[in-house]
Each structure stands twice: as structure tokens, then as C-alpha cells.
Amino acid sequence: MKKPSLLVVIFSLLGAFVVLFLLAPLLKMLTSVRTGGLAEALADSEVRNAIALTLGCALWATLIGALLGVPLAYLLARRAFFGRRFIAALVDLPVVIPHPVAGIALLLVFGRQFYGGRFFSHLGLTFVGDIPGIVAAMIFVSISLLINAARDGFLRVDPRLENVARTLGYSPLRTFFFVSVPLSRRSLLSGAIMMWARAISEFGSIVVITYNPKVASVLIYDRFTTYGLTYALPVALILVLICLLVFALLRGINLWESPAKAL
């Protein structure tokens, strides 16, 4: 057998630390839940409600994000317009803003003291301390994932394919739905799942705008600070399992998209 080079030895060792560092907490979590803890947590209606609320709000956030974000992504991919770079940068901005800060910012806009909140309250939507607030916070922190994935997907579609559709009698809107969207469906789908997953795991901005009703992450934090680790752990485990499931789904889609490139 060929002797591995020094590089392979050193880099493998360093890499092993990373793998261990990522894996150990998750595994430890699995083994630390006391017997019956998981079943107990699942039987707890507060836990069930929190998880349903989280998944539901994340789904709403993703749907609204897709409705509003995918058209923007298409414009960013296809049109040269004044301020395109600015908007592209703006879309990325929530990634670098600390999430509690994002929550406070949303609170200012959607609170009753400001036009945004007052406008929506006329429509019967209250944000602060209510479900629309959760959805808004989720959209704010996760929409960039969907927009960027969609934009990259659209960029990979040869614009001349759209040109051909135009000469075959398709208006720009029809071309979008019959050519651009189907051809970037994998990017759109994986972008949507990434957005959904990011929305499920959001805590910092939600806790500022809507503490009650509690989403799963807020519930975990609440149990941890009120009752301690033992009570927070089973709920945390459920959330982790959901996240892993979503993650596996995403990897599956990436694999389907490009078996060679996916790692």
C-alpha cells in the first residue's frame, strides 16, 4: 500500500477534529434524553402546538417568500436595471444583522406606533405578540436563501431558450412559467427548502417580536431558563430531528440535481 503523504495525515487529523466537534453535541444530545423523555414531550400539548406552529409559520413564510422573492430573483438574474447591485446586496443583508436586532427593527416597523403596523392592523393583522409577527421575522431572516438560490437557478437557464419560446408565441409571462420556472425547478425547490429550514430554526428575531404563542425554539429557551436542561432537552431533540429530516430532503434534491457535484 502506498504510504499516505504528510499532508494527508495532518489535514485528516485537523479535519477529524471538525467532524468530531460537529457530531459530538448532536450525538450527546441523543443519548442524554432520559428514557420516556421524548414520549413525554410528544404527549405534551404545549410542545406539539409549538412544533405545529413552527412548521406552519415556516411554511407560510416560505410561500410568501416564494411569491414575492422568486419574481425579484428573476429580475435580478435577467434585467440590467439601475440599483440591481444595491438590491442584490440588500437581499444578503439580513445574514449579517444580529437576529435580535432584526427583531427590534421589525418591531419598530410593524408596531402600532408606525405606519406599517397601523396599515396591517386595519386589515386585521397584528404582528407584535402574534403569528404574523413570527412569519414576518422568519421571512426577514430567511428570504435571502430563496432569492439567491432562485437567481442562480435562473442564471443557469440559457436566455436564448426563453428567446425561442418568445418566437413560438409565448409572452414574457408565459415564457417565465413554461420555460424559466420548469428549467430552474430544482434550484427553486432547494431554495424553498433551505428557506423553510432556516425559518424553522429561527429564534433571535422571533423572541423579540412574538414571545407568545411560542415557536419551538422559543419554547426550548423558555423551558431551559425556567425548568432547566432536563426539560428543554426532549423538545430540543424533536426540533433537531425535524431539522435533520429537512436537511436530508435537501441533500436528496441536490443529489437528484447533479449526482456528480453533490458531496
Add this chain to the structure above:
Amino acid sequence: MIRLVNVSLKVGAFALHSINLEVKRGEYFVILGPTGAGKTKLLEIIAGLLFPSSGEVWIAGENVTERPPERRCVGLMYQDHLLFPHLRVRQNIAFGLRGRSPAETRTKIASLARLLKIEHLLECRITGLSGGEQQRIALARALAPERQVLLLDEPLSALDPPNRREVRRELRALHKQLAMTTLHVTHDFEEALVLADRVAVIQAGEIVQIGPPEIVFRQPKSTFVAEFLGVENLFRGEITDCDKSQSPHEKIFNARFQAGPLRLSVVAEREGPAYAAIRSEEIIVSRDQPHSSALNNLYGTVTHIETTGPLVRLTLDVGVPLMAMLTVQSFAVLGLEVGTKAYLSFKATAIHVF
């Protein structure tokens, strides 16, 4: 059918300069030019995918300058086929038949598939099809909505040579059959010769010559056109006497080519009307009867001598004018001048027939 009036376009460093062009109904019109000359841009302007900075586009007697492509009644085929990869062959062809009844769509697809010999492919996925197959499907898709005008952007350049000749023949037959106004852009002068009723040569965003292909090739208006076309000796004639006995398994045969007083031994694929092209550097000039094995030996008078750098270009009259290229050294050794008689010889394989 298509009329461009002073069409100009400026995109960055690239520009089209007041293009004026008229393509007649039913005509096969070829725009010939090197890569980057603006051929594709011109097609996209006619299709409505690009809007000219100034000028007018007329199709079928209507000013369509402001109209979007979906309301222009043109079909467009790009060089790399660009089939929709998410649709099967049948759906690709049916793409432009939106709004027709299912029965009508089926009939249309069936007749196009028969015409283009792709019936066996209709239920296939796009990936995995050969370039020639994809090209036929793209053509079927462009033809399906029965547009008044067909725009072809280098339709043959993505194919390998045998396929290219075949599809070229088919394009010609198809045009004869459908009599569709066709605008075809290419950088290949052979394509233009074989297919075109008229040719326009485009250079750096400007049309430099328009005319029937033979005239453009015989009488290039500028050195650019002459050099771009690149062949000094071009004859239109007839191939006869294909000798198929010698090499029954080959696809090419020894044959005769005749164009007026000129008779040549050639290597050809088939009999019938054809062009023969001989590059001037393939012709060997000598004062004495050559003993070479070359099949074609001609005798003629030098009528013109032109020195260009290290090369000398001779025109000899051998019944028709024939151009030969010599180095300055061999020219001096031969001691040729206008009026001198000389022998010309070249191999049968040096003649390109198409």
C-alpha cells in the same frame, strides 16, 4: 417579406451600422460573415428579441419595429438547437402549437415528423439525442406554427461534416417544398453557395455586398469579401461518370467534372450539378510538360501577374481563368511573364466539389 431600413444597433463596443436589406417572399437568403460580424444580432433584431437603436423592421408589409417577438410571426432556430430539456421531443415540437385543437396538433406533429424523419424519436427525452437529431427536432419546432419567416442562426455549424451535408441537402429540399421565406446566417461560404438564392456579406456590422452567390463569389466587391470567401478558383458545373466500380465500399468515387471548356478529374460523392473549388496554392505551375502523377494537367497562357508580399498570384487562361499561387523564388526560376505559356497540374483530391 422582410425589409430592414437603416437598422442600427449599438451594444457596448459592438455596432450594426444602418443595415438595409430586403428578403423577397419565398426567397432563401443567406447572410455570410465572420464570427462577431453581427449576424446573430441581426437575426435577433428581426425576431424582435433585440430592439434596434434606430431604423425600421418590416415583415410582410407591416412595420413591426415596436412589436414583441410573440407577435411577429417569425420562427427562429439557434445553432446549438436549444431544445427544451424538460420536455420530450413531441412536446418540444408542440410548444408553438398552443391553442390548436389536440387533433390538429397531432396531425401537424405527425406530418412534420414524417417530413424530417424523426417519427421514431417523438417519445424520446432530449438528452442523449445526437446533434443531427436535435437539429431536425429544432427545425420541426420552428416550422410547426407555420410562420411566414424562418430565421436560421448557423443551423449547420454544430453538426459534424457528414451530418452537415445531409441536413444541408434536406434544408434545400425543405425550402423547395415549403417555399418559406428563409433568412440563414453562416460563416460557411459553401452553405451560402448551395442554399442561397441571394447572399449578403456582412463585415463588422455592415453589409458590404448583396447578390446572387455566384456573382458575389466571382466578383467580390472588396478584398475583404474576396479573402473571406477565400477561394480563388470556383466553378459551377456538372459531375458525371462516377466510377463506383473501383471502391465499392467507399462513399466517394473518381469522377469527371465539367464546367464549360474546363474538364477535371475529381473525387466526388454523387453525380449531378455541383461546384468545384480549387485553392490557388494547390496548383503546380511548370514550363515543361509535368511528369507528375496528378490527374489534372492543363495548358494555358499567363494573363495577369500580381505580387503580394512573398507570394505571386498568377492568372492563367485555360479556357477559363484559373488562379495559381507561387512563391517569389519559384516565380523567378520559372521566368514567367504575361503571354507565357505554362502547364498547370493538381491532384483530383485538391479539388473540393460540393
